[in-house]
Amino acid sequence: MKSLPERFDILIVGAGPAGITAAIRLLELGHTVGLIEQAVFPRQQIGESLSPGIRNIFAYLGADELLNDDSYLNHIPARVHWDTEAPAYIGAEQRGPGIIVDRGLLDQQLLAFAQGKGLHVFQPAKLVSSFYDEGVWKLNMKTGPFLRTIYSNVVLDARGRKGSQLHERLETAPASVAIWTQVPAEIMPKESRIEAIGDGWFWGSPVAGNQYRVMAFTDADAVKGKNLSSHFSKMLGKAGLFGPVNGPLEGNGLQTCPVTSFVHTQPWDRQFIKIGEAAFTLDPLSSTGVEKAMRFAMQTAVAVHTLLRYGESVVAQAFYEEKLIESAVNHAHWTAAYYSSSRFSKEHCSFWDKRINFQLNDLKVANEFTQCFHRKFNQQPPVYEAKKPPAIPVNPLMDYLWNKPVRLSPRLVYSNEFAVTGDRVEMKQAVNHPNLEKPVIYLNEIELNPLLSQLPEGITYGGLIENWNQSLAMEDTKKIVTFLWSHAIFISD
Known part of the structure; x- marks a missing residue:
């Protein structure tokens, strides 16, 4: 214990999937990272059913081998009795590559994996107090009978539901x-x-x-x-x-x-930042809790890196809060819709009525974050005019359009949106149109706004393709033109 450092760029509290994911990303970005974990591993932990998207996250972290343990269960079919009179059978191939793991074992192996990348671990150790002074957190932890003090610029709280008190929670479901x-x-x-x-x-x-x-x-x-x-x-x-x-x-x-769903009312407080279930919890209906926690932890890691490496504190916090609100609100709306699809939804059963018709009312804690969350939660999901791209080959389409004039749709607007560029968060102008499900910044990793902002008046599709092809590969040029035309962002007279 004496050989461990006393000062860190980031100190993480809690060694669950969210905390370890953030640790791995921040270590890769060049930071010194410490972690406090109260329990001795392996520990008993529920939440063993992991959604298919978890595999992409483990692969991105370079830890996909950890999912290959012989004791884990793959290719499990399902029988669901939810919205139909008779149960429906869903084959393993239809369910996707989900996996049932031993969380005690997996969490232990993931922690060891992070230690191999340079993570400094205090375990078993308990955070007993924290003080903020001039941009640095002073943290007192107990290790056995001893009290030790360490310092960190940023603290990531990954203690799960234990990371918040009842009065700090904004409930998002009954x-x-x-x-x-x-x-x-x-x-x-x-x-x-x-x-x-x-x-x-x-x-x-x-x-x-x-x-x-x-x-x-x-x-x-x-x-x-x-x-x-x-x-x-x-x-x-x-x-x-x-x-x-x-x-x-x-x-x-x-x-x-x-298992109440909630968001923390002040998840980013003077660089003491909640992640995983300390930040927000989800209804267990979708079995995506671990996946969402790990994905949000990676987004938080980029925000923290933007704060520490580039000094962009306002952008970092705003990006973090936007992603938190987006995850929690989208899941709450999806959950309510899925509850309403149950065969009991029309029978006025209390359990189902409360979850289908839940609304956020008065805010017990009113601040900038909770007010923004309240607005987003009570907004109707945006409706977009989905238009399926034409099922024709690209080259014949280019021949058809070549001599036609091209201009931008009057329904096209731009908005400032967050984008992760390399290792940092930046603000970029995004393309918005009713035919787009969400604002688009990049297509094929090419930023659209610079291309559209310099569109010459009266140019034809052929002229535009030749113009763009001076700086872009022809294949990318054709794909971008096809995308813009098929979504009616490019129009002709």
């Missing part, structure tokens, strides 16, 4: 509770199962250790003052897909935890 148990794997088929019932829904899946986990999600008010075992058994009795589990529960211990 309060829910998860109740779960495990049974021997042979009791159930080797497939994941999801089922909606009147007062909640079930998720079940084989997990590591030759076990099958059954987890019920219900409203927090529904279990207040009730016997959890009795309530869980009653829910199981309504779930047709989990009939084999109901009998063997005798003597099995139940576990429970809150």
Whole structure:
């Protein structure tokens, strides 16, 4: 312990996937990074079902080999009873390359991987106090009976839900509770199962250790003052897909935890920055919590690098907050829509009504961040006039357009948007049009605004292609012209 440094560019608290992801990226960007973890690894951790997108993240980090452990479960089919009268079977190939891991093992291996890249780890150690003075955080941590002080320019709080107090949370959905148990794997088929019932829904899946986990999600008010075992058994009795589990529960211990969705009301405070579930939590419906936490951690790492290396504190914080709001709001809207697709959504069941019709009302903590979040949350999702690109080869299209004049659509507008350029966050002008789902800055890694801002008046498509081809490859030029024409951003008289 004495050999570890006392000063860091970034100090991370918590060694879950979000904290380790941020550590790896920041080490790659040349920073000194320390980490405090209270638990001794391996530790028991739920959240073993990882969505397919996790593989791209591990590959980007250079850690994809960690997902190849023989104990992990791949190619698991699913049976879903949600929006139809009869359960639907979804084959493994339809579900994509998701994976069920042993989180205790994976988190331990990911931490060791980061240590191999230069991460300094204090473990087991607990952060007991922090003080901010003239741009530096002074942090006191307890390691066994000893108290040690370390210093850091930035602190990333990755302690999960433990990283926030109830009064610091802005809830983005009604309060829910998860109740779960495990049974021997042979009791159930080797497939994941999801089922909606009147007062909640079930998720079940084989997990590591030759076990099958059954987890019920219900409203927090529904279990207040009730016997959890009795309530869980009653829910199981309504779930047709989990009939084999109901009998063997005798003597099995139940576990429970809150799963309420929220965002932290002040996630970036004087360079003390929340990431992962300390920043925002998601409804477990999509099983993308770990993926979203790791992806957001990578975005935060770029923001922190922009702050430390380039001194762009305003841009860094604004980018971080935009990405946090975007992730949390989009997921909340998706979740409400998926709940409304349930076969119970029209039966006026309390559980479903509360989640379909949830609204953010008065803000208990009103600041610039929460007010922006409130506006975005209550906005209707933008409607765009999707126009499918023509199914014709590019070269015949170029021949057809060659002598036609080209001009920009009057519906085209520009907006300032964040862009990650190399290793930093910058503001760039983006192209906006009703036919575009979102603002576009780059196409084929080529910035569009400089091309469009210098469009000569009266030029033909052929002249434009020859003009752009002086600085761009012909293949890129044709792709950009095709994209702009097919989305009606380029128009002809």
